[in-house]
Amino acid sequence: MHRIKRVQAGEIQDYTYIVKKYQHQIFVYCWRLLGNEQEAEDAVQDILVKAFEKINMYKPTVSFSSWLYKMAYHHCLNLIHRKKLQQKFKVGLFTQNMTTDSAAQVIESQLFSEKLFMKKLNWKKADFTLARYAKGKDYVNISVGRVNPDSKLTVIQNDQDSAEKLTIKGTEAFYIKSGKTNQPTNTRKNWLGWKDDNNHLLYEINDNKDSKLSKQDLVKIAEDVLTAH
Structure with a gap:
């Protein structure tokens, strides 16, 4: 309970x-509700x-x-x-008369096209912002x-993870590559972050455990973020 109070007090x-304490049990719970391992992994991170x-x-x-x-239950029910609804939508598409595009092409463009999910929050009302770029x-x-x-910035890693310090655009950053991507409790492959001491902000970039991205890909994203700010 003391850690929860510390987070509420700003020690994020x-x-x-x-996360380390509850991640696995929430994953198991989501897996039981959703019946799909990959969907459960995604749900855990969102929850x-x-x-x-x-x-x-x-x-x-x-x-x-x-x-x-309770939060996990409602999240999974929504999923x-x-x-x-998506299944119903796909069935409806197949019953329509297709002219130029096939049913498969329409479904792909409507449901599985590249999307950018970004949640911009007013710093006066919230202390956290999350942007997600998803493709498939x-x-x-x-x-x-x-x-x-x-x-002080504290980074927790498993014994199998590899970690290193980086300097990106003159900013000191950390990078961690997961050493156990086949574990159900592990939801990411690469993790990069840095602290902005001037504005008291912590930036973090991570991908999913089956991602094809490399360290250099995350560094490039970090460079773009630092340049934009």
Whole structure:
């Protein structure tokens, strides 16, 4: 409970410990509800991000795990409902008379085309921003979170992970490559981040565990972000 209070107080790096504690059990729960391993992996990441965004709404009148499970339950129900709608939509497309494009081409363009999901938040109202670029099952997340000015950056990694310090556009950054991408609890392959001490922000970039991206690809994204700011 003390870590939750620390995160609510602005020590957002402590959220890493919360993720490590609950990630696997929420993954198993989502897998049971969704019946699909890949969908469960994606759901876990979305749920933990959502929990971080709403953590100041958590009250210790119930256990944090119960609060998190309730969030996971509603998230998975929404996914199941959305999937049913997509299936219904695809069936409807096949029953229509196709002229120029085949049914498969229409479905691909409507449901599986490249999309950019970005959530821009007002810093006066929220302390976290998440942008996701998705293509098929692959994605890249770019997150920015406000940190306590006096906090130190703490990065937690597994023994099998490889880590190194980088300098990108004059900014010191960390890079971690997962050493166990075949583990169900691992949801990413590459992880890169840095702290903006002037604005008290923590930038993080990560991909999914089956991503074809390399360290240099994430460095290029980081360069673009740093240049834009």
